[in-house]
Amino acid sequence: MPTVRYMVSCMIRLEGVTKRYADGTVAVDNLSFEAPEGKITVLVGPSGCGKTTSLRMINRMIEPTEGKIFVDGKDASSLKPAELRRSIGYVIQHAGLFPHRTVLSNVQTVPNLLKWDKKRAKDRAMEVLELVGLGGDFAKRYPGQLSGGQQQRVGVARALAGDPTVMLMDEPFSAIDPVVREVLQDEFLSLQERLGTTIVMVTHDIDEAIKLGHRIAVLREGGTLAQFSSPDDLLAHPNDDFVAGFVGRDRGYRALSFQRAEVPIYPAQPVELGDRPLPDEEWSIVVDANRHPIGWVERDAVEGPISQSDLQLGGTLAEEHGSLRGFLDAALSSPSGRGVVVNEGRLVGTLRPQEVLQIIRKAPRPSGDTIAGDSE
Amino acid sequence: MRLWGVDLGELIELTLDHIYLAGVPLIVGLLLAIPLGWLAVQRKWLYGPLLAATGLMYTIPSLALFIILPGILGTQILDPLNVLVAMTVYTIALLTRTVADALQSVPDHVKQAATAMGYSPLRRLFAVDLPLGVPVIAAGMRVAAVSNVSIVSVAALVGVSQLGILFTAGFNRNAMGPILIGVVACLILATLFDAIILSVSKALTPWQTSRSGS
Ligand SMILES: Nc1ncnc2c1ncn2[C@@H]1O[C@H](COP(=O)(O)OP(=O)(O)OP(=O)(O)O)[C@@H](O)[C@H]1O
Ligand SMILES: [Mg+2]
Numbered sequence: 001m002p003t004v005r006y007m008v009s010c011m012i013r014l015e016g017v018t019k020r021y022a023d024g025t026v027a028v029d030n031l032s033f034e035a036p037e038g039k040i041t042v043l044v045g046p047s048g049c050g051k052t053t054s055l056r057m058i059n060r061m062i063e064p065t066e067g068k069i070f071v072d073g074k075d076a077s078s079l080k081p082a083e084l085r086r087s088i089g090y091v092i093q094h095a096g097l098f099p100h101r102t103v104l105s106n107v108q109t110v111p112n113l114l115k116w117d118k119k120r121a122k123d124r125a126m127e128v129l130e131l132v133g134l135g136g137d138f139a140k141r142y143p144g145q146l147s148g149g150q151q152q153r154v155g156v157a158r159a160l161a162g163d164p165t166v167m168l169m170d171e172p173f174s175a176i177d178p179v180v181r182e183v184l185q186d187e188f189l190s191l192q193e194r195l196g197t198t199i200v201m202v203t204h205d206i207d208e209a210i211k212l213g214h215r216i217a218v219l220r221e222g223g224t225l226a227q228f229s230s231p232d233d234l235l236a237h238p239n240d241d242f243v244a245g246f247v248g249r250d251r252g253y254r255a256l257s258f259q260r261a262e263v264p265i266y267p268a269q270p271v272e273l274g275d276r277p278l279p280d281e282e283w284s285i286v287v288d289a290n291r292h293p294i295g296w297v298e299r300d301a302v303e304g305p306i307s308q309s310d311l312q313l314g315g316t317l318a319e320e321h322g323s324l325r326g327f328l329d330a331a332l333s334s335p336s337g338r339g340v341v342v343n344e345g346r347l348v349g350t351l352r353p354q355e356v357l358q359i360i361r362k363a364p365r366p367s368g369d370t371i372a373g374d375s376e
Numbered sequence: 377m378r379l380w381g382v383d384l385g386e387l388i389e390l391t392l393d394h395i396y397l398a399g400v401p402l403i404v405g406l407l408l409a410i411p412l413g414w415l416a417v418q419r420k421w422l423y424g425p426l427l428a429a430t431g432l433m434y435t436i437p438s439l440a441l442f443i444i445l446p447g448i449l450g451t452q453i454l455d456p457l458n459v460l461v462a463m464t465v466y467t468i469a470l471l472t473r474t475v476a477d478a479l480q481s482v483p484d485h486v487k488q489a490a491t492a493m494g495y496s497p498l499r500r501l502f503a504v505d506l507p508l509g510v511p512v513i514a515a516g517m518r519v520a521a522v523s524n525v526s527i528v529s530v531a532a533l534v535g536v537s538q539l540g541i542l543f544t545a546g547f548n549r550n551a552m553g554p555i556l557i558g559v560v561a562c563l564i565l566a567t568l569f570d571a572i573i574l575s576v577s578k579a580l581t582p583w584q585t586s587r588s589g590s
Contacts, residue, residue: 098486
């Protein structure tokens, strides 16, 4: 399914862009940044700092007062607005679906405007709906019959349907409860990776920015750029007090997401439901038939074979080649005091919190050791 | 056959004339009010003047209009075209504001989404704004329909055939029968128009019923 993309530098560049509204409000002030091809660039900042305005200048829903914007190397002001917009996917805040059209028809909007033939438009719409997890029956519903989270997915599907190389997204995951939001974000990340779409996204949630962004532009009140860097750099080296304050208190912990290091992993002998706990260990790890960890049992708390109700749950699992944050979290959240390490869901071994902390203490500061966002 | 001094064949004919004279201007007036209402919303500076001007048209006395129009259109005084044009003027007077209200009732984020998808303003009007404005437009149409059914009867004074003829006939013959029948027929007609507009509006807005149904 991935579409072939030509190796042109398809990206967005803002050069000294200023927007002064008719009433004199300066919403965006001399803003410059580049959104690299195939990456997610996030605009983040407090309410009213000009995020939406910046985003809408890219597809010319708002005309800049000064400065230039280039899309795919072309000066946006030289392109026909309606045509430019059809080539760019746009996800509007709170989905903004057309209430009078079915989900399918909403998603077909851009293909129809691009005059694709009927069958191709419909097939494509069904395909992207499937992609966002709304296959089958949903196509026939009206937006009023969907939950908020489902509407947001349709909003994303609608933006994807025209097969754009560039997408603009205005707070696509706001107004969704945290659990569903987390799921949507994860799905969105893997989708973006698969499709390689260049994305500029707006959020006021710094956690979301750090999770999703390869590049983050922090804006401050008055629409000026406070910092433009990769997420790890933002956490490790905030430019000033404003950025540091905006990034938040637990940025040290969050920065661990971008650090990788070898941590000693101890082999563990697992047991299965129906077995008895290991006699020599205070805690035994229980796996299912596929070696997927399903919980811990405490030797002294169990009599006879292990049953489902003996399991102690609650620990997160660390990926074998994951970040220090994952290791630390697994170690701290485990009922047994030992973190569980997995590879593709299968048990690899366990790790000890003290050793993880020791490694964190010795680890280089994050700037030297980047994962997300590669060098330009 | 006669009922209260009214020939039934004549009653049916008068009723059909009445439907024609009140109904056709309703459609034509709406078709003309759409561009006017859209213009008022598109060009902010036009909004006030345009709505004031169309609103004022409603205050022209109908009898005066029936008498003046032949001079403007070059028609005979008995020509039904005068009545059709006059009723169209009243319909425009009522529906221009209705259309403007309907277009403004469309939520901003929906309009912005449409623009962001790449609709040109005119395409957006037909694809998004008007379909979503149907409930508001239908409400205005119901008012205009009742108004038309009632105003058309005045045309009896200039001799154009429709139910109003029953009023002048009753008055001339000093008979209540034709007047009562005329009033009842007008009421039934107004109700009929109302029912038609409601069901068309329902048919055009399937998403509204299904929303409450879920
Ligand atoms: N049409 C307009 N006319 C005048 N001022 C405007 C207009 N639109 C936005 N503004 C102002 O410009 C500034 C930036 O607005 P913008 O919508 O870009 O902010 P934002 O960062 O997206 O905020 P939020 O997080 O609340 O969505 C605000 O001060 C806003 O009041
Ligand atoms: Mg905004």
